[in-house]
Amino acid sequence: MEINNLEKxxxxxxxxxxxxxxxxxNTHAEYIKQREGEEGLKKGEEKMAELQVPLEFKKIRSLSWQKEGMSVLMLLxxxxxxxxxxxxxxxxxxxxxxxxxxxxVLARYFVSLDKVFQESPRYWRRHFDFGELEAAELNKDENYMIIRIKRGETHPVVCRFYAGYLKGFAQISIKGxxxxxxxxxxxxxxxxYHEYKISWK
Ligand SMILES: [Zn+2]
Incomplete structure (x- = not known):
């Protein structure tokens, strides 16, 4: 989707x-800093202010609840x-x-494939106060799992972000x-719903 009317x-x-x-x-900020430097982070904050969504990365605490829409807007x-x-x-x-x-903190659950799979809905609830994640299928013979996400609709850019997130998460938690x-x-x-197939060797 083109971003031609970011304000709307x-x-x-x-x-x-x-x-x-x-x-x-915090993780958005780390990635932006790595790619675009402190300068880039500042630019991002300025753009958010311009959009009437003031955001100061440093002031946001890890465990506070923030608007999901603001996180999605940052991607755009x-x-x-x-x-x-x-x-x-x-x-x-x-x-x-x-x-x-x-x-x-949650890494203590990453003891086995079964545990990672079983605990994934809880993992969602630790991060979001909306939607749900369903651990739909774990196939250990063919090395894949199916995860379903129901999250209400914000923007399709999130589909790619979550795909990347699941890959990063699998890289940490699955020994494959x-x-x-x-x-x-x-x-x-x-x-x-959104359904993701995570596979490994
Ligand atoms: Zn999707």
Whole structure:
């Protein structure tokens, strides 16, 4: 989707009720700093202010509840001001669990494939006050698992972010190589939920 009217999109996103843990802004900030430096982070904050969504990364605490719409808007702002593609957003998602404080806390559950799979809905609830994650299928013979996400609708850019996130998360928690993530169902394609197939070798 083209970003031709970011202001209008900002208003729509801000009206979304769901909240996310502030940690996501810390991981956004880390990735932006790595790619675009402190300068880039400042640029991002300026653009948010311009959109009437003031955001100071440093003031957001990991465990506070923040608007999910503001997190999604930040992804769109990065695309706009840095010229990032959906692949960059995927990478931003993949990077997030690797630097997330919450993921480090939950890492005690990463003892087996079964445990990672079983605990994944709880993992969602630790991060979001809306929607749900369903651990749909674990196939240990063919090395894949199916995860379904129902999250209400904000913007399709999130589908790529979560695909990247799941890949990064799988890289940490699954002891496999060659990890792949594919979104096999999507509400933006008429399905009832977003479905991701995570595979490994
Ligand atoms: Zn989707």
């Amino acid at each position: 999109t900002a208003k729509e996103l801000l009206s979304f009720e769901g909240k996310v843990k502030g940690e996501v802004f 702002v990065c695309k706009k001001i840095f010229g990032w593609t959906d692949d960059d957003i995927f990478e931003m998602g993949r990077f997030a669990p690797k630097v997330s404080f919450i993921v480090r 190589s060659d990890i792949g993530v594919e979104e096999t169902k999507c509400t933006y394609k008429g399905d009832d």
